Amino acid sequence: MVQIPKTPALPSPVAPSRSVPTSADVARLAGVSRATVSYVLNNTSAVRISEPTRRRVHEAAKELGYVPHAAARSLRAGHSRMVLIPAPTFPVGPLYSRFLADLQSALGVLDYTVVQYGTGGPHGDEAARAWAELRPVAVLVPGSGLGPCGVAVLKRSGARAVVTLGPETIEGAHALLMDHDVVGHTAGSHLYDRGRRRIGVVVPQEPGLEAFSAPRLDGVRQSLRGTDATLTELPLAYEEQAAARLAARWRSLGLDAVFTYNDEYAMLLMRALQDEGIRIPEETAVIGADDLMLGRLLRPRLTTVRLQLPSGQELAELVDRAVRKPGTEPETHKVLGATVLHRESS
Numbered sequence: 001m002v003q004i005p006k007t008p009a010l011p012s013p014v015a016p017s018r019s020v021p022t023s024a025d026v027a028r029l030a031g032v033s034r035a036t037v038s039y040v041l042n043n044t045s046a047v048r049i050s051e052p053t054r055r056r057v058h059e060a061a062k063e064l065g066y067v068p069h070a071a072a073r074s075l076r077a078g079h080s081r082m083v084l085i086p087a088p089t090f091p092v093g094p095l096y097s098r099f100l101a102d103l104q105s106a107l108g109v110l111d112y113t114v115v116q117y118g119t120g121g122p123h124g125d126e127a128a129r130a131w132a133e134l135r136p137v138a139v140l141v142p143g144s145g146l147g148p149c150g151v152a153v154l155k156r157s158g159a160r161a162v163v164t165l166g167p168e169t170i171e172g173a174h175a176l177l178m179d180h181d182v183v184g185h186t187a188g189s190h191l192y193d194r195g196r197r198r199i200g201v202v203v204p205q206e207p208g209l210e211a212f213s214a215p216r217l218d219g220v221r222q223s224l225r226g227t228d229a230t231l232t233e234l235p236l237a238y239e240e241q242a243a244a245r246l247a248a249r250w251r252s253l254g255l256d257a258v259f260t261y262n263d264e265y266a267m268l269l270m271r272a273l274q275d276e277g278i279r280i281p282e283e284t285a286v287i288g289a290d291d292l293m294l295g296r297l298l299r300p301r302l303t304t305v306r307l308q309l310p311s312g313q314e315l316a317e318l319v320d321r322a323v324r325k326p327g328t329e330p331e332t333h334k335v336l337g338a339t340v341l342h343r344e345s346s
Contacts, residue, residue: 021064030060037061041068042111080158083107083319084136086117086127088143088208095290095307096142102312103140110320112138125150132157138319140165141173143211148172161322163315167215169332174322176310178336180212184219186305186338187259187287188231194346196257196285197229202265205237213261216289220259234258238268247272256284257346263288263295266302270345285346289338300344308337 023041027034032053039047040057060066085100104114117131128150131139138161139154151162151172162173169175184201191199201220204213217233224231232255236242250273260266266288270280280286280300287303288295295302310333318331 021066023066023068025064026057026060026066029064030056032057080135080137081112082134082136083112083114083138083140084117084131084134085114085140086131086142094292095309099309099312103315104312106312106316107319110316112316112319125153128153132159137161137323138163140315140319142166146170146173160326161319163319163322167211169330172330174318174330175332176315176318177332177334178309179334180215180336181219181222182336182338183289183305183307184216184221184259185223186219186340187216187289188220188223190287190303190305190340190342191257191259191285191346192224192227192229194257194285196346198232198254198256199224199229200232200234200253200255200258202234202236202258202260202269204261204265205235205242209261216259216261236265236269238265240268240272243268243272244275247276247278250276250278250284258284258286260286260288263290263292263302263304266304266345267294267298270298270302281344281346287340287346291341296343298345303343303346304341305338306341308339310335 023034023037026041027037030037030053036049036053037057039049040054041061085103088096107114115134115136117134124145125147128139128146132154135158136154137159139159140163142165146162146164148171151170154162155172162170163176164170164173165176165178167177167179169177188199199220201217203217221231232253234246236246246269258269260269266286270286273280273284273286278284285303287305289305289307291304291306295304318333322328322331
């Protein structure tokens with residue numbers, strides 16, 4: 001029997017891709033000029049466009065799936081609308097996450113695109129070279145590490161605004177000063193005023209938190225200077241076993257109060273102390289920081305230091321001001337405040 005070889009199957013024809021919609025398509029559908037489409041979609045304030053016309057343009061763009069070309073818009077404007085925020089190299093909690101979300105929303109209203117840059121790779125001034133490759137119009141740098149050379153690299157690449165959020169000013173950059181000693185000072189003063197004299201301060205062992213834990217510790221030390229109170233540093237890893245080991249020797253330390261760096265460490269340590277039968281606040285008063293909702297759900301409810309950060313809108317307006325007037329002198333604002341919310345744990 002002779003077998004007839006099968007004819008190999010031909011590949012299925014590829015469906016022709018739809019052409020990418022253009023601003024001309026949007027203009028035809030909306031019944032307006034291409035210039036009007038550009039004014040509307042670029043939020044141009046110099047030209048008055050009626051609200052019905054704006055609505056028609058947005059509806060046409062949505063129907064066609066049209067998205068403005070960011071690179072082309074940057075060429076026309078002479079700069080991009082990208083604001084780059086390097087991801088912090090330290091562990092962040094809910095407080096910082098809420099602040100960042102608020103900031104991104106406020107920048108979006110001002111027609112900026114926020115891009116968060118990952119933490120992998122170089123840091124400090126070397127990282128600034130990698131950020132500069134993206135040609136952002138502004139860079140917001142959390143924490144420390146960036147120096148004057150990095151600021152200069154960013155500005156030479158077209159960044160009109162470099163804003164740092166940290167404990168010190170950097171030459172050439174706008175600065176939002178967040179000096180965390182005020183957090184420790186507020187906590188230490190509260191404990192002292194409540195009659196506590198043998199005060200422990202948790203010092204987190206997580207890498208990257210030194211920039212915050214060191215000034216908070218120093219703030220407690222400043223609040224107790226010249227008084228009859230003593231301060232004991234308590235290194236602590238964010239682990240149940242580490243907290244249990246510290247709680248097991250708590251009574252030998254003779255402490256009657258503890259500032260736990262933040263609310264998360266407070267929850268970790270409070271549970272371990274209660275497991276050891278240590279009564280809070282009768283034997284040991286506890287105060288955290290950040291005012292997380294979980295602290296209000298603890299029993300006893302957690303006393304905490306509420307941090308007062310700038311609103312996202314205030315920071316977005318600073319960025320916009322600096323972008324529009326890049327030649328002005330850098331602004332410096334002290335933005336971190338702190339107040340105690342007294343509850344049952346102290």
